[in-house]
Amino acid sequence: MTxxxxxxxxxxxxxxxxxxxxxxxxxxxxxDPLGRGMLAAFAELVRAGGGRRVADLGCGPxxxxxxxxxxxxxxxxxxxxxxxxxxxxxxxxxxxxxVGSMGALDVGDGQLGGIVAWWSVHHLPPEELPAVFAxxxxxxxxGGHVLVGFHxxxxxxxxxxxxxxxxxYDTHLLPPDRVAELLSRAGLGVVARLVQEPGEGLKxxxxxxxxxxxxxS
Numbered sequence: 001m002t003x004x005x006x007x008x009x010x011x012x013x014x015x016x017x018x019x020x021x022x023x024x025x026x027x028x029x030x031x032d033p034l035g036r037g038m039l040a041a042f043a044e045l046v047r048a049g050g051g052r053r054v055a056d057l058g059c060g061p062x063x064x065x066x067x068x069x070x071x072x073x074x075x076x077x078x079x080x081x082x083x084x085x086x087x088x089x090x091x092x093x094x095x096x097x098x099v100g101s102m103g104a105l106d107v108g109d110g111q112l113g114g115i116v117a118w119w120s121v122h123h124l125p126p127e128e129l130p131a132v133f134a135x136x137x138x139x140x141x142x143g144g145h146v147l148v149g150f151h152x153x154x155x156x157x158x159x160x161x162x163x164x165x166x167x168x169y170d171t172h173l174l175p176p177d178r179v180a181e182l183l184s185r186a187g188l189g190v191v192a193r194l195v196q197e198p199g200e201g202l203k204x205x206x207x208x209x210x211x212x213x214x215x216x217s
Contacts, residue, residue, distance in 0.1 A: 006170060007080060007101070010123045013167035014060075014081035020163045022061035022087050029063055031201065035149065036067070038194055038208045042114060042147045043071035045210075049143050052113025057102040058120020062088030065095055068116065078102065103132050105139045112139045115146040119206075122150050122171050129179075133186035140213040146188055152176060152195065152205035176207040183211045 014021070029035070046054055051074060056065040059077030061084060068075040076096040079085050088097040100106055102117065103124075115136050124132060136146050153173025160166060180190045188211040195207045 006123070006125060009168040009170075011080050011082075013162070013165075013169045014079075015083035017163040017165045017167065018061065018081060018083040018087050020165065021084075022063075022091070024163055025060065026063040028201070029067075034194060034196055035208060038147060038149075038192075038210065039064070039067065039116070039118075040071060041192070042116065042145055042210060043068060043073045045145050046073055046114040049113055049141075049145070052141055052144065053111070054114040054116065055105065055107070055112055055139070056116045056118065057105075058117055059088060059097060060084050060120075062092045062095065062097060064116065064118045065097070066092045069095060073114070078105070103128070103135055105135055107139050109138055110141045113141055113144050115140060115144070117146070118149045119151070121148060122173070123169050124172065125170075126172055126174060126178075129182050130185060133183055133188060137187045137213055140188075142213055142215045144213050145191075146183070146211050146213075147208060148179065148183070148211070149206065149208045150174060150179060152207050173204070176209060179207070180209055180211075183209065188213055 054073050054075040056075055056077045059065050059079045062077050065075050065077040077088055078098050078100045082099050085097045085099050151173050155173045157171040190209050190211045192210040198204055
């Protein structure tokens with residue numbers, strides 16, 4: 001099967017920027033106490049639910065994966081970009097990082113205690129999100145949680161450069177209510193949300209949604 005062109009563009013772009021991305025983005029993460037607070041809540045819920053494995057999807061250079069491990073979570077990272085995975089393995093050799101797609105996870109049904117998609121779903125066309133969120137639901141154990149971070153808006157951006165390099169991916173901005181609706185349709189009920197306003201280094205609104213796969217009634 002021919003790979004969709006937008007996935008090729010994402011892979012090639014992030015292969016090109018990986019080394020500089022790894023220098024620029026982790027310090028921004030370290031300066032985001034609200035986002036880290038959502039990750040801390042997510043980690044606490046995963047531990048309370050039995051501590052099953054967590055997948056960090058679109059893990060990039062692995063800094064969020066490593067942060068989750070520091071919060072007591074059994075976690076592995078997955079990224080579409082082989083170069084990003086190479087950088088992550090070099091930085092955190094004790095952790096597992098795989099090349100893969102969030103739309104086709106290499107895990108059995110109900111095997112994960114949690115999924116994190118930290119600023120990674122925005123490169124997917126919105127019409128693909130229902131299938132991706134359905135895959136999250138499949139992979140999550142009942143009672144498992146998913147945390148999605150994304151840029152807020154209602155537009156498609158096509159940057160020519162990012163992180164000091166030419167890129168060819170699209171960035172899709174979505175309203176939080178729309179993402180919440182898509183999660184709900186996939187059987188993942190939103191239990192908490194955080195919306196950060198522009199300022200303090202943020203160019204635009206960004207949001208985190210915490211959702212849960214219900215236990216059988």
